[in-house]
Amino acid sequence: MNPLLILRISKSLLLARWKQTLVAAIGVTFSITMFIALLSFMAGLNELLDGLMLNRTAHVRLYNEIKPNPLQPVNASSGFMHSYNFIRSVKSGSNRLEVYNSGAIIQALKKDRRVSGLAPKITAPVFFNDGAVDITGVITGVDEQAEGKLFHFNEYVVGGNPSDLENVSGSIILGSGLAAKLMAGLGDVVHVTTVNGTHFPLRVVGFYQSGILELDKVQSYASIATTQKILGKPVDYITEIQVKLYDMNQAPAVAREYARLFATDAEDIQTANAQFETGSFVRTLISYAVGITLLIVAGFGIYNILNMMIYEKMDSIAILKATGFSGSDVNLIFMVIALGIGIFGGALGLLFGFLLSLAIDQIPFVTASLPAVKTYPIDYNPVFYFIGSSFSIFTTWLAGWAPARKAGRIDPVVIIRGK
Amino acid sequence: MEENIVLQASHICKSFHDPVKVKILDDITFSIKKGEFVAVVGKSGCGKSTLLYILSTMDTDYEGDLLIGGEVMRGRSEKQLARVRNEKIGFVFQFHYLLAEFTVIENVMLPGLKLAAFTEEQVKTRALDRLGQLGIRQLAEKKANQLSGGEKQRVAIARALINDPSIIMCDEPTGNLDKKNSLVVFDIFKKLAEEHQQTLLVVTHDEEFAKNTQRIIEMEDGRIIRQ
Numbered sequence: 001m002n003p004l005l006i007l008r009i010s011k012s013l014l015l016a017r018w019k020q021t022l023v024a025a026i027g028v029t030f031s032i033t034m035f036i037a038l039l040s041f042m043a044g045l046n047e048l049l050d051g052l053m054l055n056r057t058a059h060v061r062l063y064n065e066i067k068p069n070p071l072q073p074v075n076a077s078s079g080f081m082h083s084y085n086f087i088r089s090v091k092s093g094s095n096r097l098e099v100y101n102s103g104a105i106i107q108a109l110k111k112d113r114r115v116s117g118l119a120p121k122i123t124a125p126v127f128f129n130d131g132a133v134d135i136t137g138v139i140t141g142v143d144e145q146a147e148g149k150l151f152h153f154n155e156y157v158v159g160g161n162p163s164d165l166e167n168v169s170g171s172i173i174l175g176s177g178l179a180a181k182l183m184a185g186l187g188d189v190v191h192v193t194t195v196n197g198t199h200f201p202l203r204v205v206g207f208y209q210s211g212i213l214e215l216d217k218v219q220s221y222a223s224i225a226t227t228q229k230i231l232g233k234p235v236d237y238i239t240e241i242q243v244k245l246y247d248m249n250q251a252p253a254v255a256r257e258y259a260r261l262f263a264t265d266a267e268d269i270q271t272a273n274a275q276f277e278t279g280s281f282v283r284t285l286i287s288y289a290v291g292i293t294l295l296i297v298a299g300f301g302i303y304n305i306l307n308m309m310i311y312e313k314m315d316s317i318a319i320l321k322a323t324g325f326s327g328s329d330v331n332l333i334f335m336v337i338a339l340g341i342g343i344f345g346g347a348l349g350l351l352f353g354f355l356l357s358l359a360i361d362q363i364p365f366v367t368a369s370l371p372a373v374k375t376y377p378i379d380y381n382p383v384f385y386f387i388g389s390s391f392s393i394f395t396t397w398l399a400g401w402a403p404a405r406k407a408g409r410i411d412p413v414v415i416i417r418g419k
Numbered sequence: 420m421e422e423n424i425v426l427q428a429s430h431i432c433k434s435f436h437d438p439v440k441v442k443i444l445d446d447i448t449f450s451i452k453k454g455e456f457v458a459v460v461g462k463s464g465c466g467k468s469t470l471l472y473i474l475s476t477m478d479t480d481y482e483g484d485l486l487i488g489g490e491v492m493r494g495r496s497e498k499q500l501a502r503v504r505n506e507k508i509g510f511v512f513q514f515h516y517l518l519a520e521f522t523v524i525e526n527v528m529l530p531g532l533k534l535a536a537f538t539e540e541q542v543k544t545r546a547l548d549r550l551g552q553l554g555i556r557q558l559a560e561k562k563a564n565q566l567s568g569g570e571k572q573r574v575a576i577a578r579a580l581i582n583d584p585s586i587i588m589c590d591e592p593t594g595n596l597d598k599k600n601s602l603v604v605f606d607i608f609k610k611l612a613e614e615h616q617q618t619l620l621v622v623t624h625d626e627e628f629a630k631n632t633q634r635i636i637e638m639e640d641g642r643i644i645r646q
Binding site: 002005009012013015016315316318319320321322323324325326327328329411412413416417 | 468472475477478497498501502504505506510512514516517518519520521525529530532533534535578590
């Protein structure tokens with residue numbers, strides 16, 4: 001067997017009908033181009049949408065929920081031990097929103113090797129006083145640095161400087177919708193009233209835009225210390241601890257562990273956003289399905305062209321066989337032709353796919369809900385290129401297999417006698 | 420067995436079974452010595468082409484035995500038979516059957532490259548020698564489909580010669596040529612047989628061509644009636 005000779009013959013046969021070859025190759029090129037562009041775009045979009053949620057969501061949240069105590073006295077009573085006890089209208093006890101012993105919990109979390117970072121948080125419902133009208137809102141007390149590092153807080157601050165939250169005492173960052181309602185600009189003072197009736201002036205140092213309009217109409221941020229001051233609470237008052245893990249998949253287990261260990265409520269991200277992963281998965285599935293369909297269609301194109309080529313080259317096949325080329329040689333020649341089309345078309349497809357992705361990446365995509373995004377998102381993941389190239393080779397191999405086998409089995413006597 | 424017997428057919432029979440059994444070849448037995456120039460003649464449909472395909476190992480559906488260079492061809496794999504054709508048999512067909520995608524020199528070189536007994540350089544030199552021997556060296560770089568019928572047939576002969584085969588088989592080599600070109604081709608064959616002791620087996624219905632060969636095998640209805 002002489003692979004170079006096989007290669008040479010294949011090349012000559014291919015180039016002899018270069019237009020036909022080109023048409024077949026363009027089919028592959030087109031499908032690979034679309035495959036790459038589609039998947040890059042879809043993955044980019046998925047990443048963006050996931051990021052929209054995941055960037056701002058803690059992997060594990062520790063908090064205290066106000067709820068009725070599950071251990072009601074009747075259940076403890078020995079007289080009703082073996083009965084079903086139906087109690088209606090159970091009221092919540094006088095439990096506090098505060099995470100108990102937050103200082104010690106934070107110390108313990110910082111030592112945990114699985115934890116990549118944590119951010120304390122205080123939620124304070126307030127009224128913003130706008131002349132005679134009170135607008136309900138929420139001030140979230142955050143540690144600006146931790147929040148920025150873990151949840152990209154800075155990216156959503158569209159005006160002003162987020163670090164002023166710590167530097168300027170009594171400062172607030174207003175949600176963009178809220179600021180519009182209050183007609184508040186940078187440096188203005190807004191007045192808030194807490195649930196307890198305390199009145200408080202706060203200086204506006206920035207605006208926050210999450211992209212979720214309803215949220216931006218009520219949300220605002222202040223530093224932990226300011227929020228504690230508004231609420232009249234001591235310095236260890238914290239209503240929530242947000243924890244980010246190195247491995248997100250551990251979140252459910254970690255949440256269960258913390259709930260037991262710290263005797264608080266703990267919620268993991270998977271429970272909180274179960275529908276989210278499903279959406280990403282289905283979108284990815286659809287784009288792969290479309291991409292692979294494109295490749296299969298291209299495969300049929302190659303199959304047809306090879307079949308035609310074999311009919312045209314019957315004489316050549318007969319003479320090759322008569323002069324000493326075996327069936328497997330001829331089979332190999334046509335396999336090389338098919339793979340040649342696949343590799344050539346596939347390589348061009350990868351290039352064009354990359355260029356198309358670049359082009360999509362340049363298209364402006366400005367939307368109020370995504371302040372950090374200026375153009376359509378593209379994920380330049382090498383895995384797509386790997387899948388694209390291996391699938392183009394696989395499809396052409398499959399498309400070439402049957403025609404090549406047929407060519408290998410052609411009986412030269414039938415051809416020569418047929419003249 | 421004699422040393423100089425190139426090809427031997429013993430009791431070769433072949434039938435077509437579709438739709439009824441028809442005997443095409445019946446008990447064909449003969450042998451060809453080295454350097455012989457043999458013509459197989461007979462009317463159309465007497466089975467001479469069928470016999471040629473069997474002798475050339477391309478058709479394996481027959482009874483009896485075929486020996487080429489003293490070796491039995493029966494029971495060999497398709498790959499082994501291809502090797503035998505490559506190494507020991509040269510072909511010239513009625514319709515010249517050159518590969519249109521290749522130049523003349525490449526056409527001639529292909530079987531040599533397949534055999535790989537020589538380097539590419541050597542094969543090229545040999546190919547040019549063969550072309551020169553047949554007086555068409557100047558056509559070497561032309562595309563095969565730019566040639567006239569007579570030229571194509573000479574290229575086909577050059578290709579048949581490239582591996583120094585022990586026998587050259589021809590199927591109506593002059594069937595598609597005019598008088599002048601037929602003469603040229605015949606002269607080439609004659610010269611090959613006489614000067615180079617090249618064994619030749621030619622199937623033809625060209626009476627004049629056959630008359631000038633050294634030996635005639637005449638067939639009728641699948642049998643050899645005279646040899």
